[in-house]
Amino acid sequence: MGKVINIQPITRIEGHARIAIHLDDAGNVEDAFLHVMSLRGFEKFIEGRPAEEVPRIVNRICGICPWMHHLASNKAVDGCFGVTPTPAGHKLREVCQVMAHINDKILHFFFLAAPDFVLGPDADYSVRNVIGIVKEAPELAGQVVKMRQLGQMMLERFAGKAIHPIAGVAGGFAKPMTREERDELLASCKTLLEFALYAMDYAKTSVFAKYEETIATLGAITTGFLGTVDGSGALRIYDGHFRFMKADGTTTDFPVDQYDQYISEHVESWTYGKLPYAKCWNEGFSMDLDDPHGIYRANTLARINVCDHIATPHAQAELEEFRDKFGRPAQGTLLYHWARLIELVYACERSIELLEQDDILDTDVRARVEPKAGRGIGAVEAPRGSLIHDYTTDENGCIVKANMIVGTTHNIAPMNMSVKQAATSLIKDGVYDETLLNKVEMAVRAYDP
């Protein structure tokens, strides 16, 4: 019986997880696991709640992407009550969702992931963090802190709360956007676009260029992908339909309300996280590194892979450059970071596009809503992957049953595989150190769980 290396907690991620690397007597990796250690069970405790209250309950699933849960939930409640949001209500929801992506990407890339690249995976743990970056590269850090704050505060000023939002409501939105608010948001989004283009350029020249080999190899696995596109195949993050892509590049498109015919969730005894897989591929579930079954990935790299194009110019140019370099679908796990920055550019461009449309100022922001029995399925692309809320209500419009597949969940099986791949290739004959163990974590961090 060999020993177990216990990386606990996994740090610079959102949530509670640990990595256990099991070594054999010779000190080589026998197996490795990512254990999800916590479970709150929102699906259960929204039972009995008036459905229109649920969007301001489930936002607490995630403090980093509360807007995504808030809006997927609002869509599901619309479905239960049989209501279509007014055009302005729809647009206000989308612009908030897209703006919320901006902050998230700045947070993840610069605050959580960047220390591994800017300070290096071998930097001492006490400085390998955003505080270390503040000391090491104060100018960059100052800029990043300012831009993230701008992104958070613009949402808060317009919608009351940036964390755990309340402004989306069944039937649309709780308040219209005034002209002054629009002008201010537009100016902020233009500043953020400039920063996004700078960040993309900075990452390509000063980060990715230095780590080409790591990017190609660390945590590398071969899987399918899931994302959202529109009728023309363009990247969408607020609405559209789902697209599965197999590792060989073949695709299957399906409406979000048929998700339960395409996706199933496997359960293992050693993790609280469920492990979704592509039921529609009819190959079952297996995390075997050489012969995986049903495994697909979600989140930035997946979306960038499944879309045919991006409808905004700067992001489209970045997509073309990315595809020339890495092909389609690109499989390198650390390419999630690169794809994340392409989406940062898209989110800024799309926000500007929406804010420049004058009908976003229309004051008819909420359709008439009456609580009743029904079923509704709402989906958006959360930063961490396709997010699905599925509710059933009784005649009083209260929840009787709920199912959710949360962005991060799609990547639980792939993260396990990446951890095993990274650990197996890095740890030989019982030799390992802090740097190697941090590299195993870097394979997890790429997924931004």
Add this chain to the structure above:
Amino acid sequence: MGVRIAEEWLHSCSGCEIAILNIGEPLIDLLARIDFVHIPVLMDHKYYGQLGGDSSLEIPEAEVGIVSGGVANEEHLEVLEAMRASCKILIALGTCATHGGLPALMNEWGMEKGIEDYYKTATTEKCSVPDQVVPKPLDRVYAVDEKVKIDLMLPGCPPNPALIAEVVVSLLEGRDPVIPGKSVCHTCPTRREGKGSVKSVRRFVQNAQYDPDKPLDEMRCLLEQGVMCMGPVTAAGCAAGRGAPSCISARVPCRGCFGPVRPDGNQMLDMMNALASNGIDWKTVVDRRSLLRFSGAHGLLRPLPATTTTKE
């Protein structure tokens, strides 16, 4: 050397940690005066040594400990106890830590039943509940002060960044923090006209009545408009540094996310009283127990066999 701070999250969502970051640029100045020695969301200090070989969980010693989230499993409890042992002053940050927060809605069923049902959703394969390696759930969700002594409570979902900064600065300066002690209504600019003709409260399925081009002080109090609003029974704090309660700024009613005005208050009973004393029929509130949606720890939300039966 600055003041050493350790931070942990338990049964939580990371919103409290994002609220810490939302202090924004002043945080950069604060960082010159404090040293984080443990904060999993930002920093790589590990429980069992950096090589993962130690046998007992270790949190570095710190002058100040901050803990977010409630306590719902054995690992949360172990981490909380280690935080208490290592930190001179322990702060409960956010309403999950101070009152259980939203996850304590599970206390209507209990953790075991809730988890069991979570693994029975439509898309989940037939399975038994995971029980290897993962920490065992406790019977229910607890606030942190039900388990260890807490020196300072700062609620909010999320907590207000301006108040987090105030607490940290006051500790650095060796003085008591200035934290609002009244209700959300005391910080609300909406227009109150006194007792009116409202006899019932309605669900928020239509927007409030207001002119979007006019400021908040020209909108009538939402409760007086007949909209269920929990401002009267909720601790102030969300308005600090921004001039108006955050939900009211979005023209939506308060749902109580800072917990009760008195730390040991009961938001459901207090709200029923507030409605009754204004001549409003409290029976018009749908799902009354969810008025405890932010404060269901401390034994306030419990499984009720009768309620469970009617729900099934």
